[in-house]
């Protein structure tokens with residue numbers, strides 16, 4: 001098989017391992033179904049294989065390492081959706097995909113089917129190092145300093161079945177970017193890494209102790225410039241300190257952010273350095289040869305831009321204003337002048353954010369094959385990116401997306417709503433998030449209105465666990481339960497990226513309809529009072545939350 | 557969840573669980589069997605529900621269900637669980653009417 005563009009090509013031992021693991025799980029499922037294993041005994045085993053018990057059925061979460069899929073894999077996901085689920089899947093904010101209607105007896109067969117396309121569900125649950133997430137524009141963006149995916153793969157291999165870190169105090173999330181833009185929300189991860197090149201090889205800026213959930217915290221810098229050779233040793237030492245001192249007596253105080261907050265970043269750093277001093281660093285040294293061996297298992301796209309690509313694109317935009325609008329919001333500059341990065345919005349107005357039908361998956365797989373080297377990237381904002389599209393082919397790409405009902409021109413705009421599944425599917429939820437996302441999506445669905453409003457992120461979570469990253473939205477919405485009824489708390493002013501900040505609660509929680517109306521009034525207020533060129537977030541920063549609070553609650 | 561001791565006259569208690577095989581929601585009928593449809597759930601008084609819960613929990617493994625617990629519902633045909641979570645469990649996700657467990661006309665609370 002040809003090596004895939006953008007991600008690591010499995011070796012035979014990777015495949016053998018997956019088969020062994022599936023056989024083991026198949027036996028566990030059999031023993032559970034026969035009654036030999038109780039639910040208590042079986043639960044940790046199924047969770048290790050990505051199977052949760054949710055509101056309506058078992059849910060399977062499939063790992064998409066650093067968010068990269070190839071067409072073959074997406075077609076396999078479509079097959080799983082069609083054959084074992086209800087014809088769709090849900091892309092999550094951790095670049096994974098979930099199937100909500102899985103039967104336990106089918107689980108081993110599903111894992112076997114996934115393994116045929118080098119996919120699995122290992123470490124998508126439990127108190128271990130979860131999927132390593134990465135920049136959706138990796139290896140393509142003009143502003144990128146270095147492609148982080150080779151190191152993401154190295155971290156994936158290091159963290160997979162790491163014997164010391166399989167039972168951490170709590171789950172552990174790592175993100176890596178190679179852009180100064182920080183498109184991975186590095187400061188909201190347990191460990192966030194920002195990679196950059198230097199004369200002596202790659203350097204890594206390491207943030208630690210960030211996270212959302214019950215206690216939202218912006219991560220702090222642990223080290224400014226870790227050399228490539230010491231990357232694994234540094235992470236190993238950091239995890240060891242966490243593993244040794246992180247709390248295990250209180251679920252809500254068990255994440256690394258609480259440890260870092262409790263002892264302070266300086267003592268934490270000293271503890272990591274002390275751990276490093278005790279370690280045999282040669283054992284962890286990441287040599288250029290090791291990195292090169294991993295890099296060799298990634299294929300690079302062979303870019304062949306055509307001379308008149310810009311002229312062809314300009315002509316298409318002139319002839320079709322709807323396409324021009326999509327170009328404006330859904331593309332990003334590629335390092336090669338003849339190419340563009342295209343983002344496929346999974347936020348068609350009125351639809352569920354992140355949901356994709358089996359037909360759409362197959363259609364996207366075809367489109368990626370035709371226009372983007374068969375490579376797709378799932379974003380932590382629940383969209384799909386095609387990394388390398390020839391500019392003269394963007395119009396044909398867009399037409400293909402229109403046929404799939406996936407051509408909403410709303411990336412980074414009001415309609416690009418991030419939402420967790422909420423009470424409709426999640427057992428931990430306090431309130432539904434998807435109906436609210438739909439209502440807001442429909443309310444701001446008009447492309448012209450979104451263009452007028454400009455950059456705006458709306459994030460919705462159905463409970464304090466914050467899977468919808470509500471603290472990081474310019475407008476965040478948190479579902480709360482008030483004596484059995486659903487209410488929604490609005491937050492204002494959050495953002496990820498290099499100026500990460502946590503949204504502030506605006507006031508008392510509102511009913512669903514009142515929350516939608518309040519957000520509409522806040523946006524109207526912004527449109528009426530903004531300075532020229534001022535974004536929503538800039539106005540919030542300039543004026544604070546008071547004027548927004550006033551309009552939000554004016555009729556309540 | 558609403559306390560069982562505070563039931564109003566038009567409320568009753570249903571017993572629910574998840575089916576081991578596929579995780580689907582099931583409701584306990586008068587005869588102690590488990591059904592897919594909330595309309596077949598036995599509408600119990602608080603006192604009845606205590607004994608039924610004990611019996612159902614003992615039999616759960618043998619009957620292929622897990623996680624048995626009581627749910628407060630308004631009496632009716634079908635009964636209407638009072639909390640939104642249980643309403644969704646009884647009638648299906650509100651965002652996917654095509655996956656509804658009962659005709660939509662019956663699902664409105």
Ligand code: SF4
Nearest residue numbers: 420426429462463467
């Ligand atoms: S934020 Fe809460 S409701 Fe939403 S998916 Fe996470 S745990 Fe479930």
